[in-house]
Amino acid sequence: MSENDARDEIERLEARIERLSETAAACGKLIALGRAAALIGALWTLALFLGALRFDPVHMIAAFTLAVGGLVAMGSNASTREETLRAIAEAEARRAELIGALDLHLVEQGA
Numbered sequence: 001m002s003e004n005d006a007r008d009e010i011e012r013l014e015a016r017i018e019r020l021s022e023t024a025a026a027c028g029k030l031i032a033l034g035r036a037a038a039l040i041g042a043l044w045t046l047a048l049f050l051g052a053l054r055f056d057p058v059h060m061i062a063a064f065t066l067a068v069g070g071l072v073a074m075g076s077n078a079s080t081r082e083e084t085l086r087a088i089a090e091a092e093a094r095r096a097e098l099i100g101a102l103d104l105h106l107v108e109q110g111a
Helices: 003-050 057-101
Strands: none
Touching: 003 057
């Protein structure tokens, strides 16, 4: 692989790493939202069962939906985030390999 080809691939890898990092950050936010939704749904359900809130079947269904939906969102985004972090690690390893193969020279600045 020529040095120019290696530099182009390094640039592509850096762009990919940036996109993947944004995806991982978005997944982290969605995991937090899912966690909050699951907690709110569980507390709402508990309040309905304990009589702290007037029982209403529609509220019960909404509370269950919020709790289960939050759990699903957490699990789905957690697995996506793990896959994304693995892809970042692979891209970073490939980038390091390409940089290590380049014939780089130290440039010293004058005093």
